[in-house]
Structure formats: structure tokens, C-alpha cells
Amino acid sequence: MDSSFIFVPFGVKTLGPWGPEARALFKELSKRVIESTGDPRAGSYLGQRISLAIQRGNAAILGTVSRCGGFEDVLDFI
Incomplete structure (x- = not known):
């Protein structure tokens, strides 16, 4: 990638605070x-979209966990 792109990887916990890099980004x-x-x-809308993406991801993970029998099976898979 050239210098016109910004790449800042960060993880997001459902109820956890964002780190300084995530907040700055x-x-x-x-x-x-x-x-x-x-x-x-527009900034508020962006925050809402990120929040919805996290919620959808959580729902996908929880749906997987309930189908496979629990977190132990998911952790063994990872």
C-alpha cells in the first residue's frame, strides 16, 4: 500500500474500552x-455503523456457539 492509505489494526471488545490507536483512528x-x-x-453515523457491525459479529459467534454445544468446542476449533 502507498502512503495514501492508513492501516491501523485494532480489536474491539463488546463492552471494553477502545485503545488510544482505535480512538485516534x-x-x-x-x-x-x-x-x-x-x-x-456523519461521525455519529459512523460510530453507529461500527456498533452494529460488532453486534452482528457477536450474534454470529453466539449462534455458532449454541449450535456446536458451547465455548469449549469453539476454542478447540480455533
Whole structure:
């Protein structure tokens, strides 16, 4: 990738706080979305989309766990 891309990997816990890199990335992305759309609410919309993505991921994992019999089976798979 060239220097026009920003790559910041970070993990997100369901109820855990975001680390400093994740917060900084979110602030930068929010600023850029607001600048490009002109909508001051765009940063909030981005946060809502991230929240929904986390919830969907949690639902997918929990659905897998309930079908396979428990976390032990999932951990053995990983």
C-alpha cells in the first residue's frame, strides 16, 4: 500500500474500552467523513455503523456457539 492509505489494526471488545490507536483512528475517520459529506452528524453515523457491525459479529459467534454445544468446542476449533 502507498502512503495514501492508513492501516491501523485494532480489536474491539463488546463492552471494553477502545485503545488510544482505535480512538485516534475513529476521530480521524469521523473528521474525514464529515469533511467529505458536509454533514456534522456523519461521525455519529459512523460510530453507529461500527456498533452494529460488532453486534452482528457477536450474534454470529453466539449462534455458532449454541449450535456446536458451547465455548469449549469453539476454542478447540480455533
